[in-house]
Amino acid sequence: xxxxxxxxxxxxREQLDRLEEHWGERPSLRAWLTTVDHxxxxxxxxxxxxLFFALAGLSALAMRTQLARPxxxxxxxxxxxxxxxxxGTAMIFLFATPMLFGFGNFLVPLLIGARDMAFPKLNAxxxxxxxxxxxxxxxxxxxxxxxxxxxxxxxxxxxxxxxxGLHMDVYSLGLLFLGIATAAGSINFIVTALKLRAPGMSLxxxxxxVWAIVATGFMVxxxxxxxxxxxxxxxxxxxFGTHFFDPEAGGNVLLWQHLxxxxxxxxxxxxxxxxxxxxxxxxxxxxxxxxxxxxxVVFAIVAISIISFGVWVxxxxxxxxPRLSYSFFSAASTIITIPSGIQIFAWLATMLLGRLVVxxxxxxxxxxIVTFVLGGFTGTMFALTVFDQQVTDSYxxxxxxxxxxxxxxxxxxLAAVYYWLPKITGRMYHEGLGRWAFWLVFAGMHxxxxxxxxxxxxxxxxxxxxxxxxxxxxxxxxxxxxxxxxLAVGLLLVLAGVVHAIRRGRPAPPDPWGGDTLEWSTDSxxxxxxxxxxxxxxxxxxxxxxxxxxxxxxxxxxxRVLADGRRTLLTSELDGRRERVVEMPASSWQPLLLAxxxxxxxxxxxxxxxPVAAVAAVAVAGTVATWLWPPRRPERELGVSA
Amino acid sequence: MSGGVRAxxxxxxxxxxxxxxxxxxxxxxVMFVVTEATLFACLLGSYxxxxxxxxxxxPPPGIAPPTLxxxxxxxxxxxxSSLPVIWAEHGIRRGQRWRLRTGLAATFxxxxxxxxxxxxxxxxxxxxxxxxxxxYGSLFYVITGFHGLHVLVGLTMIGxxxxxSLRGGSFGAHRHDRVRNAAIYWHFVDLVWxxxxxxxxxxxxx
Numbered sequence: 101x102x103x104x105x106x107x108x109x110x111x112x113r114e115q116l117d118r119l120e121e122h123w124g125e126r127p128s129l130r131a132w133l134t135t136v137d138h139x140x141x142x143x144x145x146x147x148x149x150x151l152f153f154a155l156a157g158l159s160a161l162a163m164r165t166q167l168a169r170p171x172x173x174x175x176x177x178x179x180x181x182x183x184x185x186x187x188g189t190a191m192i193f194l195f196a197t198p199m200l201f202g203f204g205n206f207l208v209p210l211l212i213g214a215r216d217m218a219f220p221k222l223n224a225x226x227x228x229x230x231x232x233x234x235x236x237x238x239x240x241x242x243x244x245x246x247x248x249x250x251x252x253x254x255x256x257x258x259x260x261x262x263x264x265g266l267h268m269d270v271y272s273l274g275l276l277f278l279g280i281a282t283a284a285g286s287i288n289f290i291v292t293a294l295k296l297r298a299p300g301m302s303l304x305x306x307x308x309x310v311w312a313i314v315a316t317g318f319m320v321x322x323x324x325x326x327x328x329x330x331x332x333x334x335x336x337x338x339x340f341g342t343h344f345f346d347p348e349a350g351g352n353v354l355l356w357q358h359l360x361x362x363x364x365x366x367x368x369x370x371x372x373x374x375x376x377x378x379x380x381x382x383x384x385x386x387x388x389x390x391x392x393x394x395x396x397v398v399f400a401i402v403a404i405s406i407i408s409f410g411v412w413v414x415x416x417x418x419x420x421x422p423r424l425s426y427s428f429f430s431a432a433s434t435i436i437t438i439p440s441g442i443q444i445f446a447w448l449a450t451m452l453l454g455r456l457v458v459x460x461x462x463x464x465x466x467x468x469i470v471t472f473v474l475g476g477f478t479g480t481m482f483a484l485t486v487f488d489q490q491v492t493d494s495y496x497x498x499x500x501x502x503x504x505x506x507x508x509x510x511x512x513x514l515a516a517v518y519y520w521l522p523k524i525t526g527r528m529y530h531e532g533l534g535r536w537a538f539w540l541v542f543a544g545m546h547x548x549x550x551x552x553x554x555x556x557x558x559x560x561x562x563x564x565x566x567x568x569x570x571x572x573x574x575x576x577x578x579x580x581x582x583x584x585x586x587l588a589v590g591l592l593l594v595l596a597g598v599v600h601a602i603r604r605g606r607p608a609p610p611d612p613w614g615g616d617t618l619e620w621s622t623d624s625x626x627x628x629x630x631x632x633x634x635x636x637x638x639x640x641x642x643x644x645x646x647x648x649x650x651x652x653x654x655x656x657x658x659x660r661v662l663a664d665g666r667r668t669l670l671t672s673e674l675d676g677r678r679e680r681v682v683e684m685p686a687s688s689w690q691p692l693l694l695a696x697x698x699x700x701x702x703x704x705x706x707x708x709x710x711p712v713a714a715v716a717a718v719a720v721a722g723t724v725a726t727w728l729w730p731p732r733r734p735e736r737e738l739g740v741s742a
Numbered sequence: 743m744s745g746g747v748r749a750x751x752x753x754x755x756x757x758x759x760x761x762x763x764x765x766x767x768x769x770x771x772v773m774f775v776v777t778e779a780t781l782f783a784c785l786l787g788s789y790x791x792x793x794x795x796x797x798x799x800x801p802p803p804g805i806a807p808p809t810l811x812x813x814x815x816x817x818x819x820x821x822x823s824s825l826p827v828i829w830a831e832h833g834i835r836r837g838q839r840w841r842l843r844t845g846l847a848a849t850f851x852x853x854x855x856x857x858x859x860x861x862x863x864x865x866x867x868x869x870x871x872x873x874x875x876x877x878y879g880s881l882f883y884v885i886t887g888f889h890g891l892h893v894l895v896g897l898t899m900i901g902x903x904x905x906x907s908l909r910g911g912s913f914g915a916h917r918h919d920r921v922r923n924a925a926i927y928w929h930f931v932d933l934v935w936x937x938x939x940x941x942x943x944x945x946x947x948x
């Protein structure tokens with residue numbers, strides 16, 4: 101358990117040169133546009149998701165300013181509707197998940213001791229699609245054509261008659277476009293974690309963050325199709341006159357809600373799960389011990405991902421479904437608190453039994469536990485159908501899910517920003533600035549959202565652009581608005597801290613925290629090939645364990661250097677036994693071209709240029725066909741007999 | 743150990759001789775098929791949801807219950823189309839390129855026949871109802887059309903494999919991951935048709 105300096109490289113000077121030659125990229129515009137390096141892609145995900153976070157946050161600030169006093173006229177109802185829809189949609193789809201996928205992209209190969217993701221080109225494609233889909237949706241705002249019927253987009257409000265114009269077409273097409281990136285990213289995480297782990301990393305030695313992101317990946321591949329289908333049917337109903345949601349012609353409006361929440365509730369865990377993984381990754385370094393109850397926490401992660409598919413109707417307790425179904429979903433919603441509780445108690449026990457090192461990442465983790473538990477508390481209240489029916493569509497609900505999502509996702513993300521900033525940028529942040537940021541964010545968050553519980557219980561409905569003066573509403577709304585500015589200042593300090601670290605921060609050592617996972621046993625920032633010698637893992641905490649560390653230094657073996665090409669190791673799914681060496685793809689234009697062709701397709705669909713869409717579809721197929729075209733090899737290597 | 747012996751008997755040399763364990767491509771394709779299968783499950787689930795919310799008479803008044811002869815012929819064409827591709831895959835695992843080419847061509851023909859039959863089925867149905875007639879029409883064309891699109895994608899993959907195998911230098915006993923992955927997709931497209939046959943054509947008669 102020592103803070104190691106740079107590991108003694110087990111590779112020779114000559115091998116390092118060859119690794120550099122195969123993996124390194126000279127900075128140029130071409131290299132920038134064609135790279136498949138998971139670290140660069142991960143950084144881009146983080147920066148782009150941060151940008152969308154800022155845009156969605158500014159939308160919220162505009163809304164809070166409008167709501168500071170009753171009957172205010174700062175925003176028109178139309179502007180308010182677009183801002184509040186884009187706020188929700190962007191926070192959920194363009195910030196939370198991509199930000200956590202950004203950390204996943206940067207960290208998963210480093211955590212499991214690999215040199216890249218399983219599908220590096222697919223990874224690059226995922227980033228470009230995410231960027232283009234985000235721009236596709238935000239670009240509609242300046243034209244007054246942004247989605248305007250809430251991030252949940254309930255029919256019949258979102259039908260062609262009630263919401264004419266491009267608004268909801270931007271929503272459905274934008275999310276379908278983005279969905280390609282999310283599904284591709286998830287499959288990539290799952291396969292990477294199954295096949296690319298360092299030799300010796302059997303399933304019981306997989307870091308909790310990797311478990312969390314794999315569970316997330318599985319939730320995405322089962323949940324996202326429901327949303328995609330929903331959006332496809334909405335688009336067909338609006339554009340081509342189908343009748344899926346039209347009761348007059350045999351359709352049903354509740355079909356939208358069912359499919360939306362079959363996706364939507366797992367999505368809460370899709371957002372929160374990797375964030376919980378971050379907490380489990382940060383804690384060992386600042387408590388100087390492993391997370392208590394590793395097996396139980398893994399069990400909780402798996403249990404939550406399964407049960408999360410059985411609770412969706414608790415979003416629909418006010419729609420008049422049969423009472424029996426309410427009982428089932430009420431019970432499932434109560435049961436899911438058990439694995440969630442297991443995780444919370446595991447973290448508390450870790451802090452109790454460990455020696456606390458109070459630095460900014462730990463502060464954010466503690467802030468997370470406090471806030472998330474409060475959000476979980478109101479969550480169990482909703483599991484009671486009768487209570488749910490009383491407060492549904494009031495600000496109480498808004499308070500609840502901001503406690504869950506700001507507490508459960510934003511705080512861990514900020515902990516991760518400070519924790520891995522030295523690894524990502526190679527620079528240390530300013531501790532004092534970070535503490536100020538924490539206290540402002542923490543105070544701002546609670547001052548903004550706690551009063552929402554109150555005026556929600558006092559009967560203030562959500563999704564309104566203004567409100568009449570009522571006792572108990574006016575003053576608390578003003579408090580919320582003041583809090584939101586406080587929160588904004590705190591977040592600005594986080595940004596200032598990151599910029600300060602990059603510009604002025606002192607150089608970070610490979611392992612500034614004495615962390616336990618493999619990323620801390622390589623340089624800050626890591627070399628393009630991540631590890632000069634791929635590690636042989638002997639425990640759950642490889643950086644704290646002598647033999648795992650030595651496997652990269654004095655105990656290095658030549659068959660884990662793999663310097664004769666762009667290579668990494670495949671291992672077996674369960675035991676992490678060595679299987680074979682694989683060649684990894686080098687940089688390529690194809691991901692960018694494919695994403696551009698898809699952007700053209702979705703833009704053409706939006707503006708009803710169907711011949712252009714057909715051309716774009718052919719371009720997509722053509723790019724995929726060349727991407728996967730097998731290289732020509734000599735007959736002897738192929739093994740051909742006839 | 744001298745350099746030459748070491749290079750020939752080291753772990754790297756031994757494990758690259760023949761594929762060991764499942765490839766990343768295999769896992770990627772399986773995960774892709776899983777998420778696609780979920781999409782079809784949602785689609786067919788929506789069919790039953792709308793049907794049972796609708797009322798007693800299904801298909802709605804004005805639309806006759808679907809006839810069975812043509813869809814059964816389509817099934818008889820599509821289901822066996824998985825066999826030649828399996829035969830082709832087993833062939834190329836032994837390095838027999840002629841089996842790969844013959845098998846892929848047979849599957850391609852069967853798949854194309856299926857699409858032609860479906861076009862014929864549409865021509866007939868369109869005289870009775872369209873996508874915009876009512877929710878039944880929307881479900882019928884979107885479900886079968888979405889499956890037809892999958893058959894088209896599968897056919898493109900099979901055709902693409904066939905083109906690559908005709909070029910030479912593409913596949914052999916040691917390199918056939920792409921054949922295997924495309925075959926998985928084709929089997930999936932095949933099996934989904936059974937669920938669609940049951941939902942669209944058989945279930946209204948239950």
